[in-house]
Amino acid sequence: MLVINNLKKSFNFNPILSDVSLNVNEGEVIQISGFNGSGKSTLLKIIAGVLRPEGGEVSIFNRNLLSRDCSSKEHIIYWAHQPMIYPNLTTYENIEFFLKIRNQTIPQDIDLILDEVNLLHLKDTQCDKFSQGMFQRFNLLRFIVSNWSVGLMDEPFSGLDIDGEGLLLKKIEYWKHKNRSLIIVSHNNDRLKKICSHNYQIKNKSLVKI
Amino acid sequence: MLSTLLLKELKLEFRTKETVLSMLLLGTVLSFLFSISIENLKQEFVVIYFWIIIFMISSLGLYRSYQNEKNLDSFNMMISSPVDPSIIFISKVVSFFIQIFIVELFLFPIIVLFFKVNFEISYGVFFLTLATNWYISALGNIIGGMTLRSNRNEMIIPILLFPFSAPILLAIIRATTGVINNYSFYDFSNWVFIIIASAIVIFILGIWAYYDIIKE
Numbered sequence: 001m002l003v004i005n006n007l008k009k010s011f012n013f014n015p016i017l018s019d020v021s022l023n024v025n026e027g028e029v030i031q032i033s034g035f036n037g038s039g040k041s042t043l044l045k046i047i048a049g050v051l052r053p054e055g056g057e058v059s060i061f062n063r064n065l066l067s068r069d070c071s072s073k074e075h076i077i078y079w080a081h082q083p084m085i086y087p088n089l090t091t092y093e094n095i096e097f098f099l100k101i102r103n104q105t106i107p108q109d110i111d112l113i114l115d116e117v118n119l120l121h122l123k124d125t126q127c128d129k130f131s132q133g134m135f136q137r138f139n140l141l142r143f144i145v146s147n148w149s150v151g152l153m154d155e156p157f158s159g160l161d162i163d164g165e166g167l168l169l170k171k172i173e174y175w176k177h178k179n180r181s182l183i184i185v186s187h188n189n190d191r192l193k194k195i196c197s198h199n200y201q202i203k204n205k206s207l208v209k210i
Numbered sequence: 211m212l213s214t215l216l217l218k219e220l221k222l223e224f225r226t227k228e229t230v231l232s233m234l235l236l237g238t239v240l241s242f243l244f245s246i247s248i249e250n251l252k253q254e255f256v257v258i259y260f261w262i263i264i265f266m267i268s269s270l271g272l273y274r275s276y277q278n279e280k281n282l283d284s285f286n287m288m289i290s291s292p293v294d295p296s297i298i299f300i301s302k303v304v305s306f307f308i309q310i311f312i313v314e315l316f317l318f319p320i321i322v323l324f325f326k327v328n329f330e331i332s333y334g335v336f337f338l339t340l341a342t343n344w345y346i347s348a349l350g351n352i353i354g355g356m357t358l359r360s361n362r363n364e365m366i367i368p369i370l371l372f373p374f375s376a377p378i379l380l381a382i383i384r385a386t387t388g389v390i391n392n393y394s395f396y397d398f399s400n401w402v403f404i405i406i407a408s409a410i411v412i413f414i415l416g417i418w419a420y421y422d423i424i425k426e
Binding site: 048050051068073083084087089097100101102 | 211214215218221222225226278281282283284286287288289290291292293294295421425
């Protein structure tokens with residue numbers, strides 16, 4: 001489904017990733033770990049289309065994700081380290097805008113979903129006062145309300161409380177069951193390790209299966 | 211898609227009014243300082259000051275606009291979605307075009323008051339103003355896009371905006387002077403064509419290149 005071939009990326013002539021290759025099949029949950037600065041987030045940013053690699057290919061359903069044609073990105077959803085939210089829009093306006101630019105509509109049971117992620121009381125509140133945990137819950141909301149095939153998560157557990165962590169793990173299991181794929185950049189999380197289909201580590205600028 | 215993006219841009223701006231108010235405030239301060247520094251200015255010089263002020267406050271407005279996109283990495287949400295970067299560019303150009311125009315609507319009477327001059331706004335001046343605003347907005351958003359990957363956008367925008375705007379600044383000053391002095395159109399038509407052609411070319415360039423500009 002998602003194929004990454006010989007990906008290369010450098011910053012200021014310092015190679016971060018070299019010859020990274022990965023195949024992700026339907027319903028697979030892949031955990032990627034590695035030292036700080038090893039290139040985990042860079043890899044996700046390239047797949048999400050935020051960064052441009054120096055070489056290599058990324059495709060989803062045989063469609064090039066690195067081309068100018070952005071329509072293939074509808075299959076991808078990205079949970080970044082930063083919240084990627086407009087602080088002067090309300091929770092509802094942010095999620096509405098996010099869905100509209102993905103050509104999707106807001107579900108009728110949005111209040112129930114907001115309640116599930118514990119953001120219903122902040123539905124009409126501007127997001128400028130959100131804590132890190134609330135931003136993470138908003139990211140979870142994005143994943144729940146939209147249609148996607150491959151989810152990219154960068155440190156999704158950081159900042160989440162125990163309830164939020166439990167809810168996220170439950171959702172990851174649910175998405176795996178629904179044949180959706182996930183690439184999760186995370187440090188040690190024993191419960192996540194049990195759900196994952198494969199565990200990888202970035203070592204010497206390449207992905208190594210562990 | 212364009213209407214969604216444009217609505218978001220305008221909603222963000224008019225909810226806080228940060229960009230428009232800061233541009234208007236800086237424009238007012240500059241107008242006041244220019245007006246007290248030299249007395250009994252000719253209309254032609256007021257035109258020069260007006261356009262210099264507009265270019266200066268535009269760089270402030272563009273900085274604020276792109277800072278909002280950078281603050282919580284909001285821009286990455288758009289470029290990781292199935293949105294054509296050209297549409298993002300067009301929405302930003304239209305939004306900033308509207309913002310400059312609103313600032314000019316308020317700033318113009320302030321300048322007339324401070325400089326104590328009488329201006330008749332003809333269709334010609336109005337049209338030239340719109341064309342120049344479009345050029346500033348298109349060029350500014352190309353430069354703003356470049357700053358998304360830089361931590362120095364407060365420096366980069368004025369450093370790049372002013373040199374690339376210099377020929378248009380000259381053209382709009384000459385063309386506006388020609389209109390308000392009722393010169394024959396043939397006397398300043400070259401300047402008008404330069405403004406129109408530049409506005410069109412820079413807009414098309416932005417549509418074509420924005421995808422490459424915003425990616426690191």
